[in-house]
Amino acid sequence: MLLALVLACAPKPVAVVDAPPPAPVEHVPPAPSPLSARPFTVPAVAEGRLKNGARVAVVENHEAPLVSVTLSFAAGGLSDPPGKVGLSAATLDLMNEGAGKRDAVGISAELRRIGASLGTSSGTDGSSLSATCLRDKLEPTLDLLADVLLRPTFPEKDWTRIKQLWIDDLAAARASPARIADRVMSRVLFGDGYRGRRYDEASLAKIGVRDMKAWYKANLSPAQTLVLVGGDITLAEVVPLLDARLGGWKTPPVKLPSRPAPPPLGATTVHLVDKPDAPQSVVRAAAYVARPGDPDWMALSVANTAMGGQFASRINLNLREKQGFTYGARTSLGYDLAGGSWGFSSNIRTDATGPALVELFKELREARGERPLADQEVDEGRGAAVNGYALRFETPDYLLGQVDTMWTYELPADWVSGYLDRARAVTTAAAQAAFATRVDPDKLALVVVGSAAAVRPQLEALGLPVVLHDVDGNVIGER
Amino acid sequence: MILLLLAIALAESIARAPTIPFTKYELPNGLDVTLAPDHSVPFACVNVWYDVGSKDESPGRSGFAHLFEHLMFNGSKHHDDEFFKPLQPLGARLNGSTNLDRTNYYECLPSEQLPLAMFLEADRMGWLLPALTAEKLQNQKDVVRNERRQNYDNPPYGQAWIELLKNSFPEGHPYHIATIGRHEEIEAATLDDVSAFFRKWYLPNNASLVLSGDFDEATARQLVDTYFAPIPRAEQPVHPAPSPARFEAEKRVRVADDVPFDRVWMTWHSPALFAPGDAELDLLSSALAEGKDSRLYKALVIDQQIAQDVSARQNSLAHQSFYLIEATASAGHSAEELVVAIDKVLADVRAQGVTAEDLDVGRTAYEVQFFAQITTIQGKADLLNNYNTRTGDPGYMGKDLDRYRLATVDGVNKALREWLPPDRRLVLVIGPEAQ
Known part of the structure; x- marks a missing residue:
């Protein structure tokens, strides 16, 4: 069939001199039909343990001679002692500033000499140390990684320097509308607990390198470490290399803080931060809706895709493609130690901020009542999940990230292996019910960072309570 | 024996070269x-x-x-x-x-x-x-x-x-x-x-x-x-052919904005993508501002602590590129201090030159970057299309890599002296309103 069409469409190689010019024929491309599907299987995760008990997961990929190694630690910002918020982040940051016989500059020089990169990171729910290198430079890279993990020196002068960089960054965050919105949303959702706890100048002033040495000793233990390895290497090859370097690390297990409870939300309130003369409002909405292991999670996810999770979804097609209020509007599901949350995010032209929220609430309400999700929308949302799955496994990163997520958030063992079956099983009724019962437009936290003079009247016209905050999320006025 | 080892090393290096x-x-x-x-x-x-x-x-x-x-x-x-x-x-x-x-x-x-x-x-x-x-x-x-x-x-x-x-x-x-x-x-x-x-x-x-x-x-x-075959072709469009832009002196511009710190950008006009000097300036960037041990980072952020960050890169474009150094002042420090400190580093490098080790480090970093890009089918497609659109040869990657492999210390030093003169450039500052 295809071949016949090809011949019909092929340009004539030679012009016939005496023939009249052919009448223009309207081009009609043949309707495309799918080829035969190719099989896909999720790559294997090879699991093992180091001699000291740390769990190891390896995802092989031999396409390029690169290897990545990440040590994921269960302890993070949640383990910061009262009054010293930022201690875990400072500790992780400093581990990389001096280790073994090298200072910060020496570590960097050795890494660059071998073409490797190494970094530390920390969040509220955990922290990590990771490195990427060429396969033939794995051993010197692991030597450095072991120095950073086992022999950090916590130099006082480097903390003085890093602390100032962090204080400067706080000033930068307070000047950025997008970062203000994220910081204020955390405060709105959690007050001064869990993700509402953020370091500031006062808490950093109380943190010294002695605190870091203590936090380091008390919180990082092989029993609460997951080693994630990806790339041009096997489990059998990497375990002896890791054992040789990390085998002596035997800190006993630590007691991790208890999980924070998801916050109860009252009636939908707008939390407004003034950014005078801003041409756009940064708008965020959020609520905790379900734990990621919840039986409804996949149905909720499919429903969210149809509502706002992708370009051609109800909310983006309305706010962007119909109304032209924004460059884009998306909704998403996420999870942290408190549970799973639903969120909305968009940057909206200042004069359209109120009208855009009217449309957002209309979409959320109609989906619960007069315009429930249609079979086709759910089919398409389910299709996006099922059909797009294979591409995530092109590099080891996604699968290793899922192994880490399952460990951090105690997700069911079939989180990855059962994904496709769970997605295929979502019915229209299940998606509709999950969304309608979990995402309640009357119980959302809304944050708007924009021109208060221009936006406040628009928000009040919606009949929603408006609370004014400063850039750090402190309440400064209520109406 | 040494020759043999070299041959083996070369063969290994070729065997692991990124290819599409x-x-x-x-x-x-x-x-x-x-x-x-x-x-x-x-x-x-x-x-x-x-x-x-x-x-x-x-x-x-x-x-x-x-x-x-x-x-x-x-x-x-x-x-x-x-x-x-x-x-x-x-x-x-x-x-x-x-x-x-x-x-x-x-x-x-x-x-x-x-x-x-x-x-x-x-x-x-x-x-x-x-x-x-x-x-x-x-x-x-x-x-x-x-x-x-x-x-x-x-x-x-x-x-x-x-x-x-x-x-x-x-x-x-x-x-x-x-x-x-x-x-x-x-x-x-x-x-x-x-x-x-x-x-x-x-x-x-x-x-x-x-x-x-x-x-x-x-x-x-x-x-x-x-x-695609039924789509008719038409007259080949002609791109504008501007005469090269050139700074005749230093141009200083300050823009006031609602920002907490001075940030400075220096630009110099530089060779077009794939033109001689383009890869040399990439390698220079590695020596200047990649990693805490790089010259600008160590001087401005670690030793003097007047900047929060500093970066340097060759912004490669089809007609004519520009080289860009960017740095953000720390609280209490000004763009003027950053300019003095950056100029001191550049003067030192102009005088002393980069080293063979600098070049090895830069080459290895580019090799890793190429490998990382070809691990995805989208990364491969964009690379092939970039090469084909700019050179007519989707297989230009080998030549592209060779630009880095064959670059010399002299070539990088010459590029620095030729393209980054201290007295012909733009110095742009965006900072808070003057007090």
Whole structure:
């Protein structure tokens, strides 16, 4: 069939001199039909343990001679002692500033000499140390990684320097509308607990390198470490290399803080931060809706895709493609130690901020009542999940990230292996019910960072309570 | 013995060189087609580059190339609907982007759906205009102006790229105005502008199609013939040929904004992408500002502690590039201090030169970067299309890598002295209003 069409469409190689010019024929491309599907299987995760008990997961990929190694630690910002918020982040940051016989500059020089990169990171729910290198430079890279993990020196002068960089960054965050919105949303959702706890100048002033040495000793233990390895290497090859370097690390297990409870939300309130003369409002909405292991999670996810999770979804097609209020509007599901949350995010032209929220609430309400999700929308949302799955496994990163997520958030063992079956099983009724019962437009936290003079009247016209905050999320006025 | 070891080392280095197997051919209508099969996952990417960017816009129509790119997602004659709609349920990843030099579009989707992606991509290459309406145009003007607000007008320092280009290239030069364009000129675009731009630039003979991923070559060739061969070619468009921009002296510009710190950008005009000196300046960047041990970072951020960050990079462009050093002052320090400190480092490097070790470090970093890019089918497709669009050879990667492998200490030092003179450059500062 295809071949016949090809011949019909092929340009004539030679012009016939005496023939009249052919009448223009309207081009009609043949309707495309799918080829035969190719099989896909999720790559294997090879699991093992180091001699000291740390769990190891390896995802092989031999396409390029690169290897990545990440040590994921269960302890993070949640383990910061009262009054010293930022201690875990400072500790992780400093581990990389001096280790073994090298200072910060020496570590960097050795890494660059071998073409490797190494970094530390920390969040509220955990922290990590990771490195990427060429396969033939794995051993010197692991030597450095072991120095950073086992022999950090916590130099006082480097903390003085890093602390100032962090204080400067706080000033930068307070000047950025997008970062203000994220910081204020955390405060709105959690007050001064869990993700509402953020370091500031006062808490950093109380943190010294002695605190870091203590936090380091008390919180990082092989029993609460997951080693994630990806790339041009096997489990059998990497375990002896890791054992040789990390085998002596035997800190006993630590007691991790208890999980924070998801916050109860009252009636939908707008939390407004003034950014005078801003041409756009940064708008965020959020609520905790379900734990990621919840039986409804996949149905909720499919429903969210149809509502706002992708370009051609109800909310983006309305706010962007119909109304032209924004460059884009998306909704998403996420999870942290408190549970799973639903969120909305968009940057909206200042004069359209109120009208855009009217449309957002209309979409959320109609989906619960007069315009429930249609079979086709759910089919398409389910299709996006099922059909797009294979591409995530092109590099080891996604699968290793899922192994880490399952460990951090105690997700069911079939989180990855059962994904496709769970997605295929979502019915229209299940998606509709999950969304309608979990995402309640009357119980959302809304944050708007924009021109208060221009936006406040628009928000009040919606009949929603408006609370004014400063850039750090402190309440400064209520109406 | 030493010779033998060298030979082995060389062989190993070649054995692990990043490569992308491909086949290239040209359709009678002038479309370049590059096929790069890769069966690692059952996905395929359709990747099209048009050799048109904001540098090719008409006077008074800044932002148009990018606005046009948006309209490519709102339907064409045989699919008059949102481009995303039929692709998303198939699990496709798709998008497009416009910069100063070129516009690209891609969809990566399950390989059995390759025919649909080819149909859609060809339809908008050949038959976009019948589906165009005034309503779609007005809507996308609104969307694009919101994009400008989001990425340039609202964030701190968001005007930097606009100011950099405005002050580095003179009025009338194709790189004078940033790709996003000016609000009033975006608003001024008409349906006639869209038609004229499409007819001039969106031609098979001004485009390059790359397919990467899980397909067999015979099927791919049939699909290319079915969907792309019927698109008529037209007169080859001619790009503007500006005379090179040149600083005759140091130009200092200060822009006051609602920002907490001074941030400084220095620019110098430099060789075009792939021209002699381009790779040497990349290697110089590595020595200047990659890593805590690099010269600028160590001096400004670690030793003197007057900057929060510093970066250096060769901004490679088709006509003429520019070299850029950027640094943000720490609290209590000023752009003027940063300029003095940066100049001291540059003077030292000019006097003493970079070392063979600097070069080894830079080369290794580029090698790793190439390997990382070819681990995804989308990364491969973009690399092949970049090479084909700029050099006519999708297999240019070997030559590209050789530029780094064969660069010499003398070459890098010469590039620094020739292209980064202290007295002919732009120094742009964006900082808080003076107290």
